[in-house]
Amino acid sequence: xxxxxxxxxxxxxxxxxxxxxxxxxxxxxxxxxxxxxxxxxxxxxxxxxxxxxxxxxxxxxxxxxxxxxxxxxxxxxxxxxxxxxxxxxxxxxxxxxxxxxxxxxxxxxxxxxxxxxxxxxxxxxxxxxxxxxxxxxxxxxxxxxxxxxxxxxxxxxxxxxxxxxxxxxxxxxxxxxxxxxxxxxxxxxxxxxxxxxxxxxxxxxxxxxxxxxxxxxxxxxxxxxxxxxxxxxxxxxxxxxxxxxxxxxxxxxxxxxxxxxxxxxxxxxxxxxxxxxxxxxxxxxxxxxxxxxxxxxxxxxxxxxxxxxxxxxxxxxxxxxxxxxxxxxxxxxxxxxxxxxxxxxxxxxxxxxxxxxxxxxxxxxxxxxxxxxxxxxxxxxxxxxxxxxxxxxxxxxxxxxxxxxxxxxxxxxxxxxx
Numbered sequence: 001x002x003x004x005x006x007x008x009x010x011x012x013x014x015x016x017x018x019x020x021x022x023x024x025x026x027x028x029x030x031x032x033x034x035x036x037x038x039x040x041x042x043x044x045x046x047x048x049x050x051x052x053x054x055x056x057x058x059x060x061x062x063x064x065x066x067x068x069x070x071x072x073x074x075x076x077x078x079x080x081x082x083x084x085x086x087x088x089x090x091x092x093x094x095x096x097x098x099x100x101x102x103x104x105x106x107x108x109x110x111x112x113x114x115x116x117x118x119x120x121x122x123x124x125x126x127x128x129x130x131x132x133x134x135x136x137x138x139x140x141x142x143x144x145x146x147x148x149x150x151x152x153x154x155x156x157x158x159x160x161x162x163x164x165x166x167x168x169x170x171x172x173x174x175x176x177x178x179x180x181x182x183x184x185x186x187x188x189x190x191x192x193x194x195x196x197x198x199x200x201x202x203x204x205x206x207x208x209x210x211x212x213x214x215x216x217x218x219x220x221x222x223x224x225x226x227x228x229x230x231x232x233x234x235x236x237x238x239x240x241x242x243x244x245x246x247x248x249x250x251x252x253x254x255x256x257x258x259x260x261x262x263x264x265x266x267x268x269x270x271x272x273x274x275x276x277x278x279x280x281x282x283x284x285x286x287x288x289x290x291x292x293x294x295x296x297x298x299x300x301x302x303x304x305x306x307x308x309x310x311x312x313x314x315x316x317x318x319x320x321x322x323x324x325x326x327x328x329x330x331x332x333x334x335x336x337x338x339x340x341x342x343x344x345x346x347x348x349x350x351x352x353x354x355x356x357x358x359x360x361x362x363x364x365x366x367x368x369x370x371x372x373x374x375x376x377x378x379x380x381x382x383x384x385x386x387x388x389x390x391x392x393x394x395x396x397x398x399x400x401x402x403x404x405x406x407x408x409x410x411x412x413x414x415x416x417x418x
Contacts, residue, residue, distance in 0.1 A: 031363055032363060033363050034359065034410075035359070036359065036408075036410045037411070038366050039358040039363060040407075041113065042112070048411060048417070049412070049417065052405070054090065059402055083381065086384070086387070093355040094376065095376045096354060097377050098379055103117075107375070113365055114365040114368075114371075115151075115373055116151050117372060118152070118155065118207065118373070119142045119145070119155045119375055120207075121157060121378050122382055127164065132188075135157070135161035139155060139162075140195060143202055144198070144202065146202070153205055154205035154206065154238075154320075156207035156374065157209070159218075159219045159223070162192065163218075167185065171221055172215060172216070189222065189225070196236060199237075205236055207320070208223045209240050209269075210271065213245060216242075220239065224239070224255070227264055228262055232264050233265075236267070238267030238269045239255065240269040241269070242272070244272050244276060244293055245293070246291060246298075252309065253309065255268070256309075256317060259316070260316065265317070266317045268306075268317055270307060270310065270319060270320065270322060271322045272325070273299075300328075303323065304331055307332050308331075311332060312339075314345065314347045321351070322374065324352055324357040324360065329364065332348070332350065343367070343368045344369065346370070349372065351371065351372045351373070352374065357404070
């Protein structure tokens with residue numbers, strides 16, 4: 001592959017100069033990610049006050065750590081108050097509902113503000129065939145639900161919801177051909193194929209999330225097989241690339257070459273990553289080099305280079321820029337303007353997590369881009385691991401909660417509520 005060049009300087013003035021150089025007096029649409037009036041227009045005063053209280057609590061790392069342990073223990077012990085407390089606080093903020101029908105209000109509210117929904121049944125790390133089949137059936141229900149719901153173009157799922165963790169790890173360490181006659185392997189393949197077949201037939205996309213590095217090769221194996229089968233003329237299946245990993249940019253380029261050579265389109269969801277502390281701790285404990293970039297700058301370079309590559313090849317790559325990073329969102333908007341591509345082209349998408357980064361989502365939506373919220377749903381006890389990971393990582397690793405808190409306070413002051 002060709003060298004894609006040095007990192008782009010994402011400062012707003014330089015981006016606008018680059019656009020002006022290409023289009024003369026034609027300006028890129030102004031996107032003010034600090035506009036809290038647009039960001040929180042979907043929130044009532046009471047909802048905004050509650051949001052301020054929650055993020056204020058989450059802005060205390062020690063409280064998040066203690067609360068996470070207590071919350072997980074309470075759910076495991078089935079304490080009667082636990083689910084109710086979680087549902088009225090952190091679950092309500094970050095999840096669309098406990099069932100598909102419950103999520104409809106969330107979907108409709110987002111759609112009022114030109115924002116799409118990506119549904120995610122929040123099951124992961126299952127162990128039994130019955131559990132795996134239940135997750136498969138729930139994912140297919142989500143696909144059928146999406147097929148009759150125009151604001152839901154994509155559903156998302158985790159391969160660990162339909163395949164045993166240890167099997168995925170074993171596949172990554174072995175020759176995949178060794179598993180072709182393995183009954184457990186064939187069952188996973190059938191579940192994957194059933195999901196993708198229904199999705200293709202119903203014209204709904206499927207994101208397969210990235211997970212821990214030591215099972216990712218197994219996940220890639222299954223997802224690549226599905227892309228080769230179902231992405232011949234349109235993109236149904238998307239793999240997820242965690243660009244905080246040192247090897248994932250090259251893997252993205254290799255995936256593109258593989259798709260081109262084998263006559264199918266690449267589906268690429270780009271994320272920075274979700275398991276940084278876990279990855280580094282395991283590498284240190286076992287004694288191998290960490291797969292994670294050593295610096296944030298290196299991760300940013302890798303991520304933004306991936307964005308550039310996907311946008312450049314938008315005709316044969318359908319991508320989703322799934323990040324909370326302001327500069328990476330602004331970069332894609334710049335590239336779309338430079339290339340003169342329609343802002344709402346189906347292969348060029350943005351996405352942020354439900355309950356986070358509303359300043360990015362709703363300002364992009366107002367400017368006319370394809371943007372969605374990633375909306376998990378499911379029984380409270382099933383999505384607790386997701387909720388805890390969301391709170392811990394955004395508090396202790398990225399500082400996202402502090403930024404959210406500042407924007408919420410800004411809007412409270414604008415409304416004269418603080």
